Amino acid sequence: ADPVLVAIDGPAGSGKSSVSRAAAARLGFGILDTGAAYRALAWAALQTGADLDDEASMLALLDAWHYSITLLGAQRVEVELGGAPARHDVTAAIREHAVSGQVSRVSKHPEVRERLNAMFRRIVAESGLPGVVIEGRDITTVVAPNAPVRILMTASPEVRAQRRAGELAGMSQEQVLADIAARDAKDAQVVDFMHPAPGVRLVDTSDLDFEQSVEAVVGIVREVS
C-alpha cells in the first residue's frame, strides 16, 4: 500500500523541520525534508563551478547526480556527482551559510522543481513505510495536493528569527532575521508558502512551545487518519 502522506509547508524558522521530524517519529512515519535536495543541488553547483542561475546547467547536474536521503532516524544526505564516483556526505555542508545564501538561485527554476518533485514522489512511493511526513514550501499545493493531511506551519518573523538564532551560533539575531527575510522574499516569488491553500490547516506556532507544536501536528494526523 502507498504510505499515508502528511504534507507540511512553511517558512524558515516556523518550526517546520524539527516539529515535522518529532511528529514523524511519534507516528512511526518517515520524514522527507525536501529543502535538503534543493540545498544539495546548490552545493553540487558550487562544488562544480556551475552557474546556479542557468537552468540548463542545473538540469545537467541533475541528469548526472545520485541523491540519497535517509527517511528514518538521523537524516543523512549523500550526493554522487557524474564523473566523480565518490559519494559525498553533505549532511552538514548543506546547512552552512555558503549554501543557504545561494539555494534560492537553484529553486527558482521551474523545470528543476518538476524534476525534484518527481524524485520526491518516487522516494515516498519506494519508501516501504506506513507513512511519510513530507515538508517543504510547495508540498501541500504541488507535490502532494491530495495528501489526507496538509498543514501550513507559520510563526511571526520575530519568533522565527529567535529560533534560528538559537541554532546558528555566532550570528546576531539581526543578521539571522535579515538572512531569513531575504531568503523568504526570494522564495515567495516562486511559491506562496505564507498563506494556506484551500483545505490546508494552519498551525501558527508563535505561541506554542516545541512539545505543543508536535502535539498539534500529531493531533491533526490522528483526527484525519
Ligand code: C5P
Ligand atoms: O526548508 P529549507 O530552508 O531547508 O529549504 C531550503 C531552500 O530550498 C528554500 O529556501 C527554498 O529555496 C528551497 N525549497 C523549495 N521548495 C521546497 C523546499 C525547499 O523551493 N519544497
